[in-house]
Amino acid sequence: MTETKEIRKSTTDPDCGFMSRENKQEMFCYLDHRTTDMKFNIITDAYVTPGNVHDSVPYLSRLDRQIERFGFKVEAVALDSGYLTNPICKGLHDRSIFGVIAHRRFQPTKGLFPKWKFTYDKEQDIYVCPNGQKLGYRTTTRDGYREYKSDPKRCATCPLLNQCTRSKNKQKVVTRHVWEEHKEKVRINRLSPSGKVLYKYRKEKVERSFADSKELHGLRYCRLRGLHNASEQVLLTAACQNMKKIATHLAKLG
Structure with a gap:
């Protein structure tokens, strides 16, 4: 017997996806999957997907794209708990990258041993x-x-x-x-002194970049419909933020 899955689809923008997550507002939206560097907080990649695509799905392919296109020598990455999956932990190990990923809390069956x-x-x-x-x-x-x-x-x-x-x-x-052993290695990284320092910077870097986009550059809402138009808005916003970051850095250099 073939199982059927019901997927909600917007009548005004079929490209977007319905996001339903714990402690999040349920809505039709797009997701901006963003990468920033640790030193200057420059946005190195911004990729848009429908709202029903999990954060972990495009991550490794976008990481490889940045390494191949810009020649980055990625030594370490800091990610939130949504990226704590076996394929990502294995992928970071295969690329010799020090991964620090936030702990994800699982809810065991009430009354049973976790x-x-x-x-x-x-x-x-x-x-x-x-x-x-x-x-x-x-x-x-x-x-x-x-x-x-x-x-x-x-x-x-x-x-x-x-x-x-x-x-x-x-x-x-x-x-x-x-x-599973690769996921356990990531847990050890998170608890190490260098892992704690690295993850501490995450909220000051990529989270700050997202906040600036929404509060200062109007990225909280899509201005046009369609995945292509939403991607254009995200890329233009990222370009504006990068220009400000670069100008600020050059000004400090005199």
Whole structure:
């Protein structure tokens, strides 16, 4: 049976997308995916997508475009929690880039142990539950997740069963992506001294750039309809901001 998905479409601007995120206003809009440098806060890339495209989708391709077009030697990047995905963490590792990504809070099922309560043993390739039982590897899904399952016979007599699983067969299943180790490396980067300093500058750089665009350059609203027109508005706004940044820097040099 083929599953169908309902997609909302604007009758006045079919190119835009409906954005629905937690703690965000639901609306039809476009998204500006922007990159700035750390030293002068120059906008090095501005890419527009419909509002229903996740931030992480175009990131690696836009990063590669900047490296190829401008010859940038990217050493480190600081991103918000929306970019904390396995493909991006793996992509940063493959490009030898020090990645710092904000922590994303997951909401576990109420009354059950969160995943971090299960300890992963890399040498044995197993998970250990809070009661000490080993969850062995069973299979890998098509989406790249390795499944680790407990022994239902031992789980049946476990005093923590009600806090561990609610499955009918009384078996706990923990999943781990094949690229999970790269995400763990990014978490270590975030907690390192250099990672904390790098992420601190993010709100002073790219977040400030977005704020200036909306408050000082009228980018809070699209002036024309269509993806092409929205892209033109974003690029012209970015050009104006860059000219101001460059002029300010040259003025400081005398």
